[in-house]
Amino acid sequence: MLTMMGxxxxxxxxxxxxxxxxxxAVIFLGLYGTGVHYAAKSFxxxxxxxxxxxxxxxxxxxxxxxxxxIVSFLAIFSAVGAISAEIETGIIQAVxxxxxxxxxxxxxxxxxxxxxxxxxxxxxxxxxAMIINVKTGLVLDGQWRALGLFALQPVVLLAVTLFGSVVxxxxxxxxxxxxxxxxxxxxxxxxxxxxxxSNTGLQQAGIVTSLVMPVDSLYRKIVHLLMxxxxxxxxxxxxxxxxxxxxxxSVWMVVYxxxxxxxxxxxxxxxxxxxxx
Amino acid sequence: xxxxxxxxxxxxxxxxxxxxxxxxxxVPRGQIFGFLGPNGAGKSTLVxxxxxxxxxTSGKAILLNRALxxxxxxxxxxxxxxxxxxxxxxxxxxLLEFHASLYGLSGTAKKRRVSEVLDLxxxxxxxxxxxxxxxxGMRQRAGLACALLPDPDLLFLDEPTSALDPIGRxxxxxxxxxxxDLGKTIFLNSHLLSxxxxxxxxxxxxxxxxxxxxxxxxxxxxxxxxxxxxxxxxTPALTAALSTLASSIEMEDDLVRIRVKQEADIPRLAAxxxxxxxxxxxxxxxxxxxxxxxxxxxxxxxxIC
Numbered sequence: 001m002l003t004m005m006g007x008x009x010x011x012x013x014x015x016x017x018x019x020x021x022x023x024x025a026v027i028f029l030g031l032y033g034t035g036v037h038y039a040a041k042s043f044x045x046x047x048x049x050x051x052x053x054x055x056x057x058x059x060x061x062x063x064x065x066x067x068x069x070i071v072s073f074l075a076i077f078s079a080v081g082a083i084s085a086e087i088e089t090g091i092i093q094a095v096x097x098x099x100x101x102x103x104x105x106x107x108x109x110x111x112x113x114x115x116x117x118x119x120x121x122x123x124x125x126x127x128x129a130m131i132i133n134v135k136t137g138l139v140l141d142g143q144w145r146a147l148g149l150f151a152l153q154p155v156v157l158l159a160v161t162l163f164g165s166v167v168x169x170x171x172x173x174x175x176x177x178x179x180x181x182x183x184x185x186x187x188x189x190x191x192x193x194x195x196x197x198s199n200t201g202l203q204q205a206g207i208v209t210s211l212v213m214p215v216d217s218l219y220r221k222i223v224h225l226l227m228x229x230x231x232x233x234x235x236x237x238x239x240x241x242x243x244x245x246x247x248x249x250s251v252w253m254v255v256y257x258x259x260x261x262x263x264x265x266x267x268x269x270x271x272x273x274x275x276x277x
Numbered sequence: 278x279x280x281x282x283x284x285x286x287x288x289x290x291x292x293x294x295x296x297x298x299x300x301x302x303x304v305p306r307g308q309i310f311g312f313l314g315p316n317g318a319g320k321s322t323l324v325x326x327x328x329x330x331x332x333x334t335s336g337k338a339i340l341l342n343r344a345l346x347x348x349x350x351x352x353x354x355x356x357x358x359x360x361x362x363x364x365x366x367x368x369x370x371x372l373l374e375f376h377a378s379l380y381g382l383s384g385t386a387k388k389r390r391v392s393e394v395l396d397l398x399x400x401x402x403x404x405x406x407x408x409x410x411x412x413x414g415m416r417q418r419a420g421l422a423c424a425l426l427p428d429p430d431l432l433f434l435d436e437p438t439s440a441l442d443p444i445g446r447x448x449x450x451x452x453x454x455x456x457x458d459l460g461k462t463i464f465l466n467s468h469l470l471s472x473x474x475x476x477x478x479x480x481x482x483x484x485x486x487x488x489x490x491x492x493x494x495x496x497x498x499x500x501x502x503x504x505x506x507x508x509x510x511x512t513p514a515l516t517a518a519l520s521t522l523a524s525s526i527e528m529e530d531d532l533v534r535i536r537v538k539q540e541a542d543i544p545r546l547a548a549x550x551x552x553x554x555x556x557x558x559x560x561x562x563x564x565x566x567x568x569x570x571x572x573x574x575x576x577x578x579x580x581i582c
């Protein structure tokens with residue numbers, strides 16, 4: 001398993017998708033840093049503490065939301081052909097005929113890619129948090145737990161994409177995973193609107209999509225950890241809009257996300273163990 | 278006799294389509310075994326079942342005295358797939374080190390073995406190059422090196438020389454013969470019949486998923502012998518006498534082509550000509566080539582299932 005984990009991690013570092021993701025990340029963080037810089041400069045020149053208390057957290061959640069997009073895309077692109085592409089090219093034939101168990105092959109892939117994605121996401125989070133902290137002076141209380149959840153987001157996508165990679169051809173898997181991710185994102189927004197207008201149906205629709213793909217609810221949990229609306233009335237304003245989180249997902253949603261990861265990776269290992277190559 | 282491979286009614290079905298049906302093979306240790314058949318006959322299906330890529334629908338197999346599917350036994354099995362593709366972003370040495378790790382080799386044993394197989398397949402000096410810069414022949418050599426890493430007791434080779442030039446083919450043949458001399462068993466799946474003929478001890482022919490003939494190459498050759506004779510004074514009585522020994526007979530003026538089933542019939546043919554009043558001017562034994570055997574046994578051509 002460790003051999004597979006090692007080669008998968010190294011492969012992740014060698015893939016073109018990483019280079020593209022790094023370029024995108026640099027462009028994104030550059031633009032984001034510039035935006036935050038000028039916003040902070042404006043508030044420094046024309047102080048407005050109440051407006052700043054609303055805008056700065058919104059800038060943070062904006063950064064984390066779109067940063068999560070890039071990390072999620074990297075997760076899907078990295079894992080979409082993790083197994084299926086090796087079957088299609090024939091690389092797998094020389095690998096799984098070695099004295100390794102098939103489940104070790106799948107778990108090794110998961111651990112290698114998971115480590116790579118979690119590190120990438122963690123680095124992304126740290127850069128965003130540093131930009132916000134340095135430029136605006138905003139103190140992020142639950143940042144370490146939030147970092148952990150931010151790093152968990154691509155791992156959740158990885159687990160289900162890896163399963164898809166066992167049972168579907170690469171292109172079909174890519175289409176399904178992007179649709180699933182879109183369902184999670186739209187579901188999250190629908191749920192926010194539901195809380196905003198107190199519509200139970202929309203709220204429940206959001207909860208259901210969170211169960212299908214819990215990535216967005218992890219993001220909402222991160223936002224809550226960093227900006228608690230109960231602290232003061234202004235913070236409630238911070239949670240409004242598509243990037244906010246008007247209802248904090250419970251800790252059980254985090255537990256569910258972890259079980260989701262274990263379930264789909266285990267299912268991938270089970271399905272692969274019975275698959276004809 | 279100690280068997281490297283034994284299969285008992287090994288069958289693979291894909292729905293209604295049959296990949297392999299009731300395959301019963303016995304390959305003794307220390308042999309080079311040729312597995313022959315037209316495209317689509319089921320050769321790769323059987324190899325894939327034996328190396329663990331496909332799961333049999335029914336039947337069983339024993340490899341090196343362990344049941345099919347046993348992970349431990351794979352430490353002594355090498356496999357070169359037909360469509361050899363590897364992690365081509367790695368350098369040759371890194372690729373071999375990765376595969377050596379999969380075989381459980383580590384530390385100095387890994388380094389030593391990687392160096393040995395690089396020398397053996399003629400890639401020494403090229404190990405720092407990325408595999409993606411290798412020619413097709415070099416990649417096939419790298420694939421063979423991967424298969425040889427565990428110093429295997431049983432080696433499955435699926436078209437091992439298809440991408441090699443004549444010198445490369447000769448090199449591989451020599452490696453295989455050396456391995457055989459060391460007591461290794463080699464299961465060779467190849468279309469290059471002349472090569473199979475040069476190095477194999479035994480062969481099996483498969484057609485439409487079924488083994489239709491198998492045995493030692495020499496036995497198969499001698500079981501179908503063609504003799505060409507130039508005979509003077511042929512009479513209907515003499516022809517009838519010769520026909521009693523022949524499985525087939527063709528005559529063209531004084532030229533007689535006869536197929537007999539055993540070597541002992543060859544001197545009997547000569548005796549029949551002499552005692553029957555004929556004059557035997559010439560007599561040649563024509564050895565059946567593997568290609569002739571292949572075509573007569575399998576019917577040749579690609580199979581459409």
